[in-house]
Amino acid sequence: MLLSNRIYLAVFFAIVFTFLVSFGAVLADPSLGSSESKMGADAAREVERSLRLLDDENLLDRIRKIGEKISTVANNTEVTSTYGKSEITHFDYTFKIVDSDEINAFSIPGGYIYVNKGLISFCESDDELAAVLAHEIAHAAHHHMTYLLREQSKIDSQLALIALISLLGRTQAEDMSNILTGAQCYRISATSTFTDKAERDADMTALYYLIKAGYNPVGELTFLERLAERTDIIEWGIFEDHPKAAERARIVKSKLTEIGIPIKRSMVSTSCAATVKRVEQSSFSVFEVLFGGKTICKFASESSAKEFANAINEIMDEKISMYKIKLHGSTVECCGITFARFTNEDESVFGKPTEKLAAETYETIRRLIYAQMIRDLW
Structure with missing residues (x-):
């Protein structure tokens, strides 16, 4: 959900490696479902080799109770997607806590949700924590990771073709280097655009999940607003993984107003x-x-x-x-x-x-x- 440090880069590459080596067929399978669940299970095993999980029954019980209410909605309610696929896919969602003080959370296809201990502490109410879980569940329910990998695969094929044409055309070494550098910048920019679309879809879908599950969706707004006020989060520009929290908060606030939800921050955030x-x-x-x-x-x-x-x-x-x-x-x-x-x-x-x-x-x-x-x- 937030910026990635080295361990999250390791997690990402573990996921990608598992997908591409073992389950390339899933990327071409429009039905997804059970094959995506198997893909996610193998990826989860790889991921958990790089993470230290927290065995705190009280915290686990809290996120499981909230997560199960929201995942029940996701497994029974279709919310039109703006990225990915909105057709209902039933997943057996699991929720685990990462022993890290960083404010972060992520999901793996098939319904594997990981939440950092630091993020749980950062949340000021169950409504805010529910907003984070709903966001991650939306990523899984709308198959965002799989669609992102498909888009990356298309881009990589295009870049490979550009490189091949340049080589066959006997392009000079310096020019070839410039071409490859430009191609890589294009890849980063295009991938960033797809990631932004996935994040916005997860934000909007989460609002509907929260309402249906009985949580106050204003918790999503207060969480993002407080996140935007953090001064210890680095802005990476084109290399940033997700849209800025302030921008996301503006969009969420606009949507809440549009669907007639009263924005009463005092009900979901002790800071307000x-x-x-x-x-x-x-x-x-x-x-x-x-x-x-x-x-x-x-x-x-x-x-x-x-x-x-x-x-x-x-x-x-x-x-x-x-x-x-x-x-x-x-x-x-x-x-x-x-x-x-x-x-x-x-x-x-x-x-x-x-x-x-x-x-x-x-x-x-x-x-x-x-x-x-x-x-x-x-």
Whole structure:
């Protein structure tokens, strides 16, 4: 699903080697099905020689339960594909965890799904994890790897013909080198285009699988948005395996809007939800409201903090304009409704006038809304 390091390159070449050496006939078989399952089983054995699998029953139970719900949908529901083949093929899906902290997942034809431990930790809800599994299941259900290999096979045949013609035409060595370099660049570019098509089809198909399986498809959006914010992922340009996460998030968001799914991020991502945290002081407690892991407000009263957190979630989910947030003395209002009221108790606990506390909260909310507005401009 993400960028590949050396071990994933080894995995890829193991798959390709198995396909081309043992199961070349499958590439020409339009029916796929059982022959693809056998091909995948052999490839999985090769892959698992290069990976360290995690035997954690709790995590395995979690991904299997989610995966089985989605794979049941995939085995019984045809979703029109934009790449590959959408006709239903029944696979016995298996789910395994790779002992790696990298945020990655991949699938092998026949329904073999591998998820990194690091990706599971990165997911903030079952809805986000379900989105990743649905994406990988879609790759298998629509036979993407097999179709990618077919496309590569066609390209390689064309390149071989170009090389043969050049040799028979007695092309000079330097010119021959330039021709082969250009041909290789063409191969990379063309393969990248096919990979992009497969990724987009998996993203769109996953949305329908999630809805049918009872998961919130907004989890796919929040996962991609958070992934796009990572600064430790290298952009490889033409050599990048998949479309950029930000671009994929834009497309997913557009599709969610098109099919009428409310985009309420607070329901599927803790990074997009306001929460209340009790903080013990020497002789009393205060209640912090956090958003995205950062404290945005404090109250002396737990009920006030919870009311404020609920209001923030609604404001952010409904994308209420920052100009509808109003400051009135010691209160903050939204659309005429007070959702933050600071009292003498707050003033006593925090050592600031109630008007000052309200003004700070007012500015914080406006900054949150502005940051969300910038993100939505992606």
